[in-house]
Amino acid sequence: MxxxxxxxxxxxxxxxxxxxxxxxxxxxxxxxxxxxxxxxxxxxxxxxxxxxxxxxxxxxxxxxxxxxxxxxxxxxxxxxxxxxxxxxxxxxxxxxxxxxxxxxxxxxxxxxxxxxxxxxxxPGNAYLVPADSPYESMEDILAAAEAGERVRVAIQPGGVSEIGFTAMRNAARMRAPGSEENIVAVNTGDQADKNQAMWDDLADVINGSIQANEQFTQMPPDDPTAMRFIWITATPETLNQAPEEGLGETTREDMLTFAAPAVSVPMTDEEDFTFDxxxxxxxxxxxxxxxxxxxxxxxxxxxxxxxxxxxxxxxxxxxxxxxxxxxxxxxxxxxxxxxxxxxxxxxx
Amino acid sequence: MDLLAHLLDPWFIGLICGGTLMGIVFGAIPGMTATMAVAVCLPLTFSLGLVNGLALLLSLYVGGITGGLVPAILLGIPGTPSSITTTFDGFPMAQRGEGEKALKIAIIASVVGGLVSLVALYFFAPVLAKFAIKFSYVEKFLIIFFALTVMAALSKDMLLGIFSGVLGIFLSLIGTYDITNGGNGHTRLIPPGMDYWLDGGFALLPVLIGIFGVTVILEEAEKGMPRGQSLKDIEVGPHSRFSFSIFRGQTTNLLRSGGIGTFVGILPGVGGSAASILSYTAAKTTSRHPERFGKGEPAGVIASEAGNNGLTGGALVPLLSLGIPGDSTTALLIGAFALQGIQVGPLFISQNLDTWNAMITAMVISNLVMLVTMYFAIRWFAMVIAVPKQILYPFILMMCVIGAYTINYGIIFDVWTLLIFGVFGWLMVKLRLEVAPFIIGFILGPSAEIYFVKSLESFGDPFIFFTKSWIAAVLWILIVASIVMSVILSRRNQGDGAMPT
Structure with missing residues (x-):
């Protein structure tokens, strides 16, 4: 051919x-x-x-x-x-x-x-308190604000770090108008600054993340760096997609106990605030x-x-x-x- | 046994040797830094695996920090910000034909400083980290303030020196009071119409290489075309040869400087340059012959290099014990852990003993590789002085421009910054302003501002600087002692001149 x-x-x-x-x-x-x-x-x-x-x-x-x-x-x-x-x-x-x-x-x-x-x-955006904090839950924090107690929250202003703080204030206002004024921001820089603000007793609550702060939640309670998660802002749908073993010593099931709906920070009368x-x-x-x-x-x-x-x-x-x-x-x-x-x- | 396996792994050892050499080259080229070397190689670590990736990055870090001494001594241009103080005595030594001697002193001091910090890191990391968290905004401000008092000690004319330092602080504050550093996000001090370029302020490295690199080139250009030095000029006579006897009586200086470097390293946010500045000042103020400093005193080179290499282990303490990087280069190392999905925090060492041991091993080997390589390659390094200046300076200028452009991933205004501050540095000398205090003010200014403002915001009491803690009280004693010593030295040296600028 x-x-x-x-x-x-x-x-x-x-x-x-x-x-x-x-x-x-x-x-x-x-x-x-x-x-x-x-x-x-x-x-x-x-x-x-x-x-x-x-x-x-x-x-x-x-x-x-x-x-x-x-x-x-x-x-x-x-x-x-x-x-x-x-x-x-x-x-x-x-x-x-x-x-x-x-x-x-x-x-x-x-x-x-x-x-x-x-x-x-x-899914890691979270709020933490010192291990020996009197606040056991977000409910305690909102109740403290309602009772006139000043709750200091360390955040980096103007973004992701602040949105959860805004949600806390919004929830406080819905619960008792005016009590949001008792939830005050401590403006810090990066995660190191927020941690340091907690260790210096300048903040009662800090913004953090599961990835950056999880190991501190595993420290013995008498360790000066020990912390506890109090709120994870991710939606349960997002957290449910995370690996079952979670991260470090904190399993997915543990994480869900700190997130909506187990932890309620209301955004409206019908809806909890969540943030992915x-x-x-x-x-x-x-x-x-x-x-x-x-x-x-x-x-x-x-x-x-x-x-x-x-x-x-x-x-x-x-x-x-x-x-x-x-x-x-x-x-x-x-x-x-x-x-x-x-x-x-x-x-x- | 895992450690033995690493030691027998040619890939592990090869990466350390290659990383150290590459780090030295990066550090030795004006405009390139250890941070850049680590940034360039960071993406490789994903395919290398955690231990090998870290071996490469840590070797780059050790090599890069040390490599900075080469241009600092031979050309008077610090290869990295932390080798500024090496220029103070290293360059005068090179100018009087003792380049090789100065290089050897600096290399040995670097290795000792590095090993001191590694011992501290290996045995005391968790304890040091617990101590580091006692330093709040107030104590950090006082450390920066202490480092700033050095401006007076480094000045030929104290008043002009302090003015130059304050000018450096002022220029460093131009731009945004950055939210990521705890600021309010507002811009300030920007001349009208310059917001687009200056909202991030003047970047440190272009300012540094402009002031030291471009200024030197302009000064040389002004002098005309001098004869290039020959290799004979580098080492003149047996009296200028290196001998280990130089280190006689310097044990305290070596250990103290390595210790200061380590200590500064463990404090996140204080900055690596403060390590060598504080070590240098401590050496000068405790010396029997402070008047020799700035004129080619080996003890100054020892203090500076032991101090900045002491930083290498120190900066890893908060990283591996708290998950907080101690300086800009260790901040990049977090990326290597993150890319491998490894958490770095207070449990890192106990949960990753194999990785921890491998890291320390890599750094020890890297220090030894650096010692052998640099010690025996000094003749070749020193040959840079023999290169005719009409060839050498255009090459340096080109590398400065490349370094300035790439340091922040391709911002052309950084090249303008380099040139602006090159001319500014040249004018400063004409105006009898002093370069060393200016650059120290420029480096430390932003941290001083943030920690000062944050201290007042957090505690709401101006007296907190005096009453916060026993650490604050100790720092005040050091500050007062530094100021008193500066005044005494200034009076003693009146008419004699303390620093080349």
Whole structure:
């Protein structure tokens, strides 16, 4: 059989057409993508989640994705400068909460970026008291505030750390209007500062996390660093997805005893306050929609394969992929819920 | 037996050797730091596994901190912020042809400081961590204040020195009073129209390499094209050769400096540069010949290097006993644990004995590798002085620009900061302002502000600084002693000059 030039061309075209769906995923994307994150720490949950996603996307799309922990302010600047799709941003609820709390220079992410798919949840946001604290439960704290006792809560203001504190004040106000004034913030910096505030007896309650504080809850009660969980803000649905063995010596069952509905911090008359710290992507508003679509589709395929879930779970995160449109609606709804209670509690 | 298995694992040993060498190279290039070396290699640790990953990162840390002494001594440019004080005496020694001697002194002091801190880490980590939590905002402020009093001791003209230091503090406060540090998130001191660039303030490393690196280049450019030094200039005559007798009478200095480095390291948030600054000051104020400091006194090099390497073990104490990093590099190490899903906290050591032993082993081996490598490679390091300056300085400038650009993952304003402070440093010398107090003020200013404000916010009583605890009382005694000694030294040295700036 003679192989004519036409036959060769036809064969080559057929191969090219068949290969197109596989190559299409990556061809919209630049070869090198920079994933800036809203944290400047490589030891925190934002970097961990970004690394897991970046690895998976790199493998799936065949492009280089590098995670740069530049912090929120620089990340938003970098995102605003680059509409080519070479810079994407990954952050969590802090990115809209800081705007709701009026932190200077915070953008409105729903107006100034394209909010992308959600990635995962850190179910660890928690509140703790010293091991020898008189407060055994959130009920005790709200009752103390009602009785006129001052309860000092160490938080990092303007975001995820503060939202639970706002919820406490909201619950106190619902229980006895005016008692919310007895729940006062002790503004600190990072987790080390919050722990230190407790050890210095400057705070009665501190914001922390299961990951960062669990070992302190295992210390003997007479140890000066010993603490107890008093509230975990994650939804029971999220906690139920965590590994059954939990983290350290605290099992999933133990964790559920500190979360809603076992611990009630009312948000409305019908509903308890819960908060899942969710990670999601953001894009420059002028980014080519095909690039965003490529990433969204790739994530859908990665989560369908199922391997990424194991990586998230092994680091004590809950996989939480929501496609672009669904994610936007979901995050906007969270934003609106929190906006209501934050604005209600703003000083006159 | 697990420990033996690690020692026999060529991969483990190879990573330590490679990490130490790479760390030395990073530390030795102006503009590159130990923190950068660890940041670059952090993503590799996921595939290496926890023990091997940590061996690599810890070796990079030890090598990087030590590598900073090379440019500090040979070029007067600190390779890392914690080697600033090494320039004070190391560079004058190199200028008078004792570069090799200064390097050898610094290397041995580094190893001793590193080993002192490792002993403290291995045997006393939980006890030291319990002690560290007694340091609240008030005590931390007083330590920073104590380190700031050093400005006076390091000044040629005390008044101008203090003014320079206060100017450094002022410039360090430009930008946002950062929420992540406990601030209110508001910006301040930013000139109109500069908010976009200055909301994060001037980054430390570009300022540092601008002041020390670019300024040196501008000064040399101003002098014209001098003859390059030859290798003969580095080591002049038998009197300048290195001999272990230099360490005679320096045991106290070595141990005290290593101890100060370790102690500063265990206090989260105080900052690594304070370790070498405090060690240097302690050596100077207790010396029989304080007037020799700043003019090429080996005891100054010993104090600085033993102090900053003492930090390496000290900074791991709060990390491994409380889950709180002691400095910026150990903050990156948390990432290695987190990427492996390992919790770091008060139970880490008891629950991960194998990892703990492997970490200590890795650091001991890394210190020894560093000693052997650097001790025998000194001739090659020292050859940098023989490179013609028209080739050397453009290369240094290029590395400074690359370092400034990459330190915060690609912010072009950091390059502008480098150049602005390079010119500013050059002008400072013309105006008789003093560089050392300025840079110490710039480094310590933000911490001083935060701990001062937080002390007042938390306790609501200005007298708390005097009444908080016995630790505060001891720190006040040290502060007063430091100020008195500075005044005495200043009077003694009047007209003589204490520091090259």
């Amino acid at each position: 003679n192989i004519s030039r036409r036959t060769l061309l036809t064969a080559a075209s057929t191969v090219a057409l068949l290969a197109q769906p596989m190559a299409a995923a990556a061809q919209d994307l630049p070869r090198n993508v920079r994933m800036v994150i809203g944290s400047s720490s490589t030891g925190g949950d934002t970097y961990q989640n970004a690394s897991i996603l970046a690895d998976a996307l790199s493998d799936h799309l065949g492009v280089n994705i590098r995670v740069d922990p530049v912090g929120a302010s620089e990340a938003f600047k970098a995102l605003a400068r680059d509409s080519r799709g070479t810079t994407i941003m990954m952050h969590h609820d802090q990115s809209y909460l800081q705007e709701l709390y009026g932190v200077e220079g915070s953008p409105d992410i729903f107006a100034e970026t394209i909010v992308g798919p959600t990635i995962s949840v850190n 710290k969710e990670f999601f992507l953001m894009f420059n508003p002028d980014t080519d929609p095909a690039i965003i679509e490529t990433i969204d589709t790739a994530m859908e395929e990665i989560y369908a394969e199922g391997e990424i879930q194991d990586r998230f779970l092994s680091s004590f995160f809950t996989p939480d992929y929501r496609p672009m449109a669904e994610a936007q609606e979901h995050l906007q709804s969270k934003n609106d819920d929190y906006e209501t209670i934050i604005s209600d509690l703003k000083p006159e």
